Amino acid sequence: xxxxxxxxxxxxxxxxxxxxxxxxxxxxxxxxxxxxxxxxxxxxxxxxxxxxxxxxxxxxxxxxxxxxxxxxxxxxxxxxxxxxxxxxxxxxxxxxxxxxxxxxxxxxxxxxxxxxxxxxxxxxxxxxxxxxxxxxxxxxxxxxxxxxxxxxxxxxxxxxxxxxxxxxxxxxxxxxxxxxxxxxxxxxxxxxxxxxxxxxxxxxxxxxxxxxxxxxxxxxxxxxxxxxxxxxxxxxxxxxxxxxxxxxxxxxxxxxxxxxxxxxxxxxxxxxxxxxxxxxxxxxxxxxxxxxxxxxxxxxxxxxxxxxxxxxxxxxxxxxxxxxxxxxxxxxxxxxxxxxxxxxxxxxxxxxxxxxxxxxxxxxxxxxxxxxxxxxxxxxxxxxxxxxxxxxxxxxxxxxxxxxxxxxxxxxxxxxxxxxxxxxxxxxxxxxxxxxxxxxxxxxxxxxxxxxxxxxxxxxxxxxxxxxxxxxxxxxxxxxxxxxxxxxxxxxxxxxxxxxxxxxxxxxxxxxxxxxxxxxxxxxxxxxxxxxxxxxxxxxxxxxxxxxxxxxxxxxxxxxxxxxxxxxxxxxxxxxx
Amino acid sequence: xxxxxxxxxxxxxxxxxxxxxxxxxxxxxxxxxxxxxxxxxxxxxxxxxxxxxxxxxxxxxxxxxxxxxxxxxxxxxxxxxxxxxxxxxxxxxxxxxxxxxxxxxxxxxxxxxxxxxxxxxxxxxxxxxxxxxxxxxxxxxxxxxxxxxxxxxxxxxxxxxxxxxxxxxxxxxxxx
Numbered sequence: 001x002x003x004x005x006x007x008x009x010x011x012x013x014x015x016x017x018x019x020x021x022x023x024x025x026x027x028x029x030x031x032x033x034x035x036x037x038x039x040x041x042x043x044x045x046x047x048x049x050x051x052x053x054x055x056x057x058x059x060x061x062x063x064x065x066x067x068x069x070x071x072x073x074x075x076x077x078x079x080x081x082x083x084x085x086x087x088x089x090x091x092x093x094x095x096x097x098x099x100x101x102x103x104x105x106x107x108x109x110x111x112x113x114x115x116x117x118x119x120x121x122x123x124x125x126x127x128x129x130x131x132x133x134x135x136x137x138x139x140x141x142x143x144x145x146x147x148x149x150x151x152x153x154x155x156x157x158x159x160x161x162x163x164x165x166x167x168x169x170x171x172x173x174x175x176x177x178x179x180x181x182x183x184x185x186x187x188x189x190x191x192x193x194x195x196x197x198x199x200x201x202x203x204x205x206x207x208x209x210x211x212x213x214x215x216x217x218x219x220x221x222x223x224x225x226x227x228x229x230x231x232x233x234x235x236x237x238x239x240x241x242x243x244x245x246x247x248x249x250x251x252x253x254x255x256x257x258x259x260x261x262x263x264x265x266x267x268x269x270x271x272x273x274x275x276x277x278x279x280x281x282x283x284x285x286x287x288x289x290x291x292x293x294x295x296x297x298x299x300x301x302x303x304x305x306x307x308x309x310x311x312x313x314x315x316x317x318x319x320x321x322x323x324x325x326x327x328x329x330x331x332x333x334x335x336x337x338x339x340x341x342x343x344x345x346x347x348x349x350x351x352x353x354x355x356x357x358x359x360x361x362x363x364x365x366x367x368x369x370x371x372x373x374x375x376x377x378x379x380x381x382x383x384x385x386x387x388x389x390x391x392x393x394x395x396x397x398x399x400x401x402x403x404x405x406x407x408x409x410x411x412x413x414x415x416x417x418x419x420x421x422x423x424x425x426x427x428x429x430x431x432x433x434x435x436x437x438x439x440x441x442x443x444x445x446x447x448x449x450x451x452x453x454x455x456x457x458x459x460x461x462x463x464x465x466x467x468x469x470x471x472x473x474x475x476x477x478x479x480x481x482x483x484x485x486x487x488x489x490x491x492x493x494x495x496x497x498x499x500x501x502x503x504x505x506x507x508x509x510x511x512x513x514x515x516x517x518x519x520x521x522x523x524x525x526x527x528x529x530x531x532x533x534x535x536x537x538x539x540x541x542x543x544x545x546x547x548x549x550x551x552x553x554x555x556x557x558x559x560x561x562x563x564x565x566x567x568x569x570x571x572x573x574x575x576x577x
Numbered sequence: 578x579x580x581x582x583x584x585x586x587x588x589x590x591x592x593x594x595x596x597x598x599x600x601x602x603x604x605x606x607x608x609x610x611x612x613x614x615x616x617x618x619x620x621x622x623x624x625x626x627x628x629x630x631x632x633x634x635x636x637x638x639x640x641x642x643x644x645x646x647x648x649x650x651x652x653x654x655x656x657x658x659x660x661x662x663x664x665x666x667x668x669x670x671x672x673x674x675x676x677x678x679x680x681x682x683x684x685x686x687x688x689x690x691x692x693x694x695x696x697x698x699x700x701x702x703x704x705x706x707x708x709x710x711x712x713x714x715x716x717x718x719x720x721x722x723x724x725x726x727x728x729x730x731x732x733x734x735x736x737x738x739x740x741x742x743x744x745x746x747x748x749x750x751x752x753x
Binding site (some may be wrong): 135140145164198323325326 | 589590593594597598601605638639642643645646648649650651746749750
């Protein structure tokens with residue numbers, strides 16, 4: 001076990017020292033390599049903020065304008081960097097405001113540690129001012145949580161929190177710390193956690209499952225790979241690419257898996273799921289072996305389970321044992337980290353091309369291109385489409401940008417048409433579908449990858465859920481590019497109302513403020529475009545800027561996203577119109 | 578898939594909050610916990626939850642997967658009734674005069690292999706261990722005479738197969 005002893009400048013020889021719990025928390029964060037965190041102060045966390053003030057040369061604290069923003073920023077940071085994101089809040093409302101971010105991180109497997117202040121120990125359970133049972137509240141949406149009531153518990157619990165957040169299938173951890181534990185002094189020493197006896201982070205791969213998988217793959221006539229975020233989290237991008245190229249198997253991705261393989265790789269056949277591509281959805285029900293890698297068969301991916309890939313043998317590569325046979329029966333389950341399991345299987349895979357089978361995907365793509373894609377990205381109608389905006393961003397950023405999307409139509413269009421060359425470039429709220437995610441997540445993403453272009457693409461609805469985080473961009477001059485695709489509607493709900501509720505547009509029409517003026521109020525350079533002839537230049541200008549930049553694009557008000565698998569229908573019932 | 582009785586056994590660290598985490602997994606899926614017992618296990622510092630549910634094997638499989646995934650759970654299993662040895666305990670509080678006035682009560686106590694655990698001036702208490710149907714039968718026999726109080730424990734059970742928890746923990750310490 002690695003041991004980290006903290007020495008102060010005053011006592012360089014002493015290996016342990018008597019410090020307050022609050023100071024200990026800072027030392028724990030530093031020992032875990034944290035140099036940036038997001039948060040919002042308040043009564044029950046003030047001792048820690050007092051220490052943050054003293055340590056500001058080593059640890060940057062970004063004051064978000066709402067605790068939800070802190071959680072999403074920490075998520076964006078974690079998703080782009082692969083490191084643990086950290087968010088901090090006070091007790092009561094501060095803590096409850098983190099809950100949406102926790103739930104989002106839990107369902108999208110994002111490593112995050114949230115630290116909340118809590119009322120002093122003797123007041124617990126007394127309905128004290130700003131007391132809330134955040135342990136009870138956060139239990140279903142955390143990988144682990146713990147309430148510290150004594151200062152001496154801090155090092156061990158913090159070490160465990162970071163280990164649990166980042167190991168195995170990552171997830172959010174919440175550590176609630178009573179005020180007395182922040183104030184009391186104790187002998188501090190820190191030891192990193194490398195194992196927890198009741199927690200098997202990464203199951204050891206079994207050779208026989210890898211051999212069985214390889215045999216099925218080698219004998220398959222129409223094999224099909226669907227990969228998810230497990231490839232990115234497991235850092236298995238190279239192994240995936242090698243597998244695809246050696247085996248010649250067409251490969252599609254879930255929304256969370258986007259960017260793990262170059263968008264223009266010839267064997268990358270697109271996105272599966274509700275608004276995914278026509279070919280991969282249709283052919284899911286025609287393949288003979290379905291190779292699922294680091295994905296969890298979410299209902300938005302599978303549609304009706306009763307008619308999902310029933311003809312196929314299923315191989316499931318997965319780190320989380322609880323996902324095996326949860327939604328789809330696996331004929332072969334390969335447990336372990338995807339980098340390791342794919343790496344072990346690769347030498348057993350026979351070279352192949354599967355040309356005729358791959359051509360079926362190309363034919364389906366042609367149908368989709370003619371009926372949908374062409375009109376989305378090269379429209380001839382008057383109104384601007386979301387698709388052409390994404391296409392212009394692809395061109396201007398040379399497919400190198402990190403694309404952060406919110407939730408709704410723009411998200412589906414963004415994920416369908418954004419092109420990626422590098423992994424960890426698609427940051428979105430996949431499982432939870434959290435509107436308001438993108439703006440704070442983009443702030444975190446930019447801070448986690450300062451060398452990369454970060455473009456947030458947001459709808460007019462979601463933008464207003466966390467619009468206050470423009471304050472962070474302003475105060476810290478965070479050079480994110482914000483594109484609001486404004487159709488003056490809650491577009492996705494409106495689309496469902498049009499298709500399934502006889503156009504009864506209940507509460508989906510939005511009267512919006514002047515977004516340009518709002519951005520300008522935060523001294524952010526801002527522009528609005530509504531005409532096709534202005535779009536290209538506007539996007540080029542935005543990408544060329546090295547400062548924060550806001551661009552509002554007035555798009556067609558009542559456009560729909562297709563293809564679409566209606567909720568509960570089969571993947572092969574995907575609609576092109 | 579047909580609903581059946583399953584006994585879920587959970588070996589875990591003895592930590593505050595884990596019960597809440599585990600019960601939440603049932604709540605989320607609207608599965609009623611028919612019986613719950615928490616006690617120490619054969620291993621020092623390791624707790625054992627015994628949970629009885631009436632549901633399909635598919636749901637039980639998923640629930641056990643989600644339980645075992647919790648950080649502080651060492652291992653979780655599920656078994657059908659045939660695969661376990663199980664018992665429940667019950668206490669009956671009966672008015673003392675009945676013990677003397679109703680000869681039949683003494684027969685019921687004997688025939689059901691139960692014991693009188695205490696006799697006071699006003700009441701006496703009978704303890705009965707056994708399967709649920711045996712306790713139910715005894716309840717039905719005593720009911721006509723009047724039961725002042727009745728309580729039944731959750732199921733406790735041991736599996737016929739080996740659980741290997743000690744071996745699992747030893748492997749952990751050897752690898753370290």
